[in-house]
Amino acid sequence: MSRCSATLSTMTPYSVFLSALYVFSFWFRGLQGHPMETLFVLEGDDLSMVIHGPTPVDQFLWRATIQLKKYTILTYQPGTEPKKYYGKRAEFSKTTFSLQIKNLRLNESGLYEAVVISATQDIVAEYHVTVQERVSPVVLNVSSVSLSPESCKVTVTCSTQSSSLNSTFTCTPRTCSEDGEDPAEVVTSDGSLQIYLSNGLNAVCNHSNKVSWSKATMEIKPLCFEDDDIPYINPQQGNLLIIIPFFLVILILVGILGAIYKQRKKNKREINSPGSDDLSPNGDQSPTVYSMLGPSSIPLEPIPRQTASPEGIYAQVDKHGRA
Template identity: 40%
Template sequence: MSIFVILGLLVCTETRGSSAVTPVFVQKGKDVLLNVRTADVPQNFVILSWGFNKKVLVTYSPDKEPTVFLVYTGRIETDVKKYSLKLNNLQEADSGVYTARLTGEEERILAEYNVRVQGPVSPVELSVDSVSSSSDSCNLTVTCRTQDSHISSTFTCDTQTCSQEGGERSEVTTSGASLHVYLLNDSIICNHSNQVSWTEDIKKTKHYCPQHADPESLSAGISVCLVKTVVFSVGLIIMVSAVICVHIMEKLKKQK
């Protein structure tokens, strides 16, 4: 009977302790381990409990095995030496604040974790909508798109640099993730991410703006072209010289 009275007090009693709540982000279907500082647990405590949404999940008592409440059996793992709480196969409904509460000569909160369960983000696609160019610059308009959102942006490239009109573009999608499109060196990057996963798609500006191509690549292309031209010219000269020599030799034979 006394254990149920104590549990009732655990739920209803406001205790003092650390007000710091630690944020924890977990991918859906994964596990999370929540700990307390064992140095903060006195030897003469009565009960150390882990609670969630005013419900007690598990209790620790000195020299006894932990008690896991039936509704959570199979989803919770305990460690009698560390007074920890391990939650398995987390789902969105498991998001919330988990509190480690100490009852004894004093009542206080040992730790609080704000657990947020998130699913992996969906794939993202970066498409080039239009390209307009002149002799010294070109403009690219692109769209960064995911299942439930999209953003567009324009980039201008000259022979030296590229710039993004208005700077980096970003927004929060309806699923709570972040969608970004930005410029990094000569790459346009479309990124879709939350705290547990990310996907991205990349386009190279030089594929759409030849004047912004890598100078080394251009030099290599010019060098190859020059070599081919020289080889062709030398070969042509040799062929013409050979034809002239044969013609001269035939003419000399006839004069004899």
């Protein structure tokens, strides 16, 4: 589970009472059917408010209730110039009866109302305005990294000017996940501080309120695994990865040498077999000169027949001896 730690600024009983009073006021006016809106404004921005319903024909005013004190911002009687009590920062439209307050200050949070002054004061617009300052920047750091054969745990710390938050993530070679079902979060007086995981890869620290936010992102997976394709390998797995390929290479070499030996033995047997000189490698009879030359294309002349045998040398010697 994620462990959270935060330095929360304490709220005074007076501020708690004001908050409860505002909530009760909204609930009561909601029962009466008055229009009501909630606005959050960044400190230094302008506040714009309009009335609901038709344009008033009687005397009209904008007022504010701030810290239980009521202030009249301006009054207006149709056909005359409006009387401003809020300084030059208040701008009023005689056409739409809208009001704009420029450069709103942090201490100007409160209840703003548009009222038609007649026999009964009718509220034609009501705004609960909360002015907030911009949230402070966040700093995201790694607190610890714990490696194991199966996974890796990374603890990060997100800090602001007034609070801090810790969260732990578990990473594998494929992805990272949060420890716990929900993101780590703490709510402070100036906003919400949250750490969560994005895309199974990035730790995100977000500091925000209704009008601003500050964010820091850190890629945590490389803190555990430098290469996504190379997971954690213990020594025994490393020995197996070396031995198995070695035996595979030996088996392949033995198979190749055995095939060469068998082929040579077969060739030697064929050479020593009878009639192997007259046979071609394919088992056919070796070609002769006559088979290679083929039948002669030159016509043969018939040999003349002799009527008498020529005298041989022995016959001539025999005749000579007789003589």
